[in-house]
Amino acid sequence: MKALFCFGTRPEVIKMAPVILEMRNKELDVVICVTGQHREMLQQMLEIFSLQPDFDLELMEANQSLNALSGRIFESMDKIFEEVIPDIVLVQGDTTTATIIAQAAFYKKIKIAHIEAGLRTYKKHSPFPEEINRQLISKLADYHFTPTSGATENLIAEGIDQSSICESGNTVVDALKLIEKTIHNFDFFGELGVKPEEFKKMILVTGHRRENVGKGIQELCQALIQLARDPELLIVFPVHLNPNIKKVVQDNLDGYENIKLLPPVSYDQMLALLKHCDLVISDSGGIQEEAPAFKKPVIVTREFTERYEAVEAGFSILTGADSIRIIQVAQSLLLNAPDLQNITNPFGDGKAAKRIVDFLEKL
Numbered sequence: 359m360k361a362l363f364c365f366g367t368r369p370e371v372i373k374m375a376p377v378i379l380e381m382r383n384k385e386l387d388v389v390i391c392v393t394g395q396h397r398e399m400l401q402q403m404l405e406i407f408s409l410q411p412d413f414d415l416e417l418m419e420a421n422q423s424l425n426a427l428s429g430r431i432f433e434s435m436d437k438i439f440e441e442v443i444p445d446i447v448l449v450q451g452d453t454t455t456a457t458i459i460a461q462a463a464f465y466k467k468i469k470i471a472h473i474e475a476g477l478r479t480y481k482k483h484s485p486f487p488e489e490i491n492r493q494l495i496s497k498l499a500d501y502h503f504t505p506t507s508g509a510t511e512n513l514i515a516e517g518i519d520q521s522s523i524c525e526s527g528n529t530v531v532d533a534l535k536l537i538e539k540t541i542h543n544f545d546f547f548g549e550l551g552v553k554p555e556e557f558k559k560m561i562l563v564t565g566h567r568r569e570n571v572g573k574g575i576q577e578l579c580q581a582l583i584q585l586a587r588d589p590e591l592l593i594v595f596p597v598h599l600n601p602n603i604k605k606v607v608q609d610n611l612d613g614y615e616n617i618k619l620l621p622p623v624s625y626d627q628m629l630a631l632l633k634h635c636d637l638v639i640s641d642s643g644g645i646q647e648e649a650p651a652f653k654k655p656v657i658v659t660r661e662f663t664e665r666y667e668a669v670e671a672g673f674s675i676l677t678g679a680d681s682i683r684i685i686q687v688a689q690s691l692l693l694n695a696p697d698l699q700n701i702t703n704p705f706g707d708g709k710a711a712k713r714i715v716d717f718l719e720k721l
Contacts, residue, residue, distance in 0.1 A: 359386055359718065362444035366393035366417070366455030369644045371403035372625060373474060374450050376532035376711035378409065384715060389442050393431055393455045394418045399599070402624045406537060413438055421601065424487060428458045435462040446471055446501075446718070452492035460498045470495075471718065473529060475502035476509030477643075477664035484662045485643075486569050492664075501721075503714050505529075505647075505705055506667050526713040527706025530647045535708045537626055549627075550594065550618050557592040557616070559692050561585065562635040564642050565607075566598040570659065574679030575603055578639070578659055579610035581684035586614050591692070594631055596620040637691050639684065646674050647705050653698040655691050657684060667704035672696060 361381060363374055381388050391413040392400060404411070415434045417427060431454070439462070447463040449456035450473040463470050472495050479489055496502065502518060504510040505528035513523055547553065565578055582593055597607050597619055611617050623631070629648070632638065638649055638656040646665045649656045650673045658669075661678045668674040675691075677683040 360389065360442065360445045361386060361718075362389045362391060362438075362442050362447045364391045364393070364447060364449055364455065364459040365453075366400065367453050368399040368403050368625070370450045370453060370455065371400060371407065371409070372533045372644065373529045374448065375403070375407040375409060376529045376536060377448070377473065377714050379407070379536070380711040380715045384719075386715075386719075389413075389444065391415070391438055391442075393434075393459075399622050402622070406625055424454055427454055431455065431458040432462055435459060436466075439463070439466050439468065444468060448473060449495065449499075450474055452477070452488035452495070454487070454491065457491040457494055460495045464498045469501070470499045471501040471503065471714075472496065472499035473503045473526075473714065474505055474509075475499065475523075476504040476506075476511075476513045478509075478512045479662040479664045481662050484569060484660065485567055485664075488643075489664070501718070503710075503717070505710070508667060524713060524717040526717070527708075527710035528647055529710045529714070530644065531651060531703065531706045531708045532711045533625075534629065534648065534651050537629070550620075552592065552618070556590075558590040559637070560592045560594060560635045561637045561639060561688065561692075562631050563593060563595040563638075564598070564640040564645060565659065566600060566603060567641040567660065570641050570679050571600070571602050572606075574641075574659065575606045576610070577679045577681040578684065579607060581639075581681040581688070582611060582617060583614070584681070584685050585688055586617050589616060591616060593617045594620065594635070596623045596628065596631075598622065636695065637688060639688065641679070649673055650698075650701070650703040650705060653701070655696055655698065657687050657691070659684065671701050671704045672698060673701070673704075 363378055365374055378388055390411045392411045393415045394417050417430045446469040448471045449460050460470050502513055502523045503526045510525045597604050633652050638654055641659045646668045656674045658674050658676050659679045675687055677687050
């Protein structure tokens with residue numbers, strides 16, 4: 359079996375790395391192709407997992423449209439398929455890279471495996487464009503690796519053949535276990551130039567969703583300004599490289615003594631921040647999955663989530679990008695921290711990669 363892994367963003371590397379490493383441990387033929395959809399953040403992750411791409415399409419351009427990126431991926435993939443001649447193409451999640459490569463593989467009649475299949479909000483524009491991306495991939499894929507029973511049920515309800523579905527768990531838990539030792543070595547207080555005794559609580563913040571660009575990011579900034587009025591509260595915000603996010607955040611939040619704006623941090627550094635914070639405010643799907651491993655509550659600045667397992671378990675609370683609601687929930691959680699220590703992680707046991715590779719080997 360020759361497996362071609364294709365990805366372009368940091369979250370894709372995180373969730374595909376355990377599968378790549380598991381295949382290599384079994385001495386299977388693995389080829390890696392990256393599109394470079396997120397160049398700097400992608401490179402950080404490749405280094406952490408010691409992965410070297412066999413092909414790098416180098417497609418990242420500043421402020422390129424989704425249509426332009428899609429066209430360039432389509433144009434590049436025929437040559438890759440002809441050179442590699444894969445038996446199967448693996449894609450992950452719901453990115454533009456995953457969607458277009460799945461479609462390109464379908465046109466070549468190459469088998470497609472979809473890691474983290476079945477997530478749904480059934481809201482066309484929430485998140486945008488991810489919701490439609492993952493639905494399209496499910497129509498194209500031959501094999502579907504779902505992270506939860508809810509995701510499996512979604513696919514079955516959509517008419518996907520149950521024999522093509524493997525409920526593997528989420529590979530993000532595998533990734534956390536692979537690098538958990540390194541997160542203890544990151545002195546983030548020293549990196550931030552602050553003394554831990556100066557602050558009683560810490561909030562970790564991220565924001566990058568397209569539907570929150572503009573008014574949503576403005577609302578988030580206004581909430582953080584109000585929360586920062588508490589001098590004993592430290593707010594740490596690794597800012598996404600998207601210039602439409604970066605400029606708004608810097609214009610609004612730069613200069614506040616207890617709001618620390620950082621460039622994008624490496625994954626082990628992000629996990630160290632997650633481990634030591636008291637609360638997360640984020641629109642990230644990945645953080646909704648990672649926070650349960652550290653027993654941290656997450657304020658999700660979206661109206662809908664495809665990860666309702668975290669909401670039902672008590673880890674996530676939906677507020678939308680509404681500054682008043684964010685402030686109210688954040689203050690409540692900081693004052694009365696929920697007891698999450700004995701709640702089981704709804705996203706799996708860290709053995710997802712093994713289940714995925716075992717399933718493919720049996721085909």
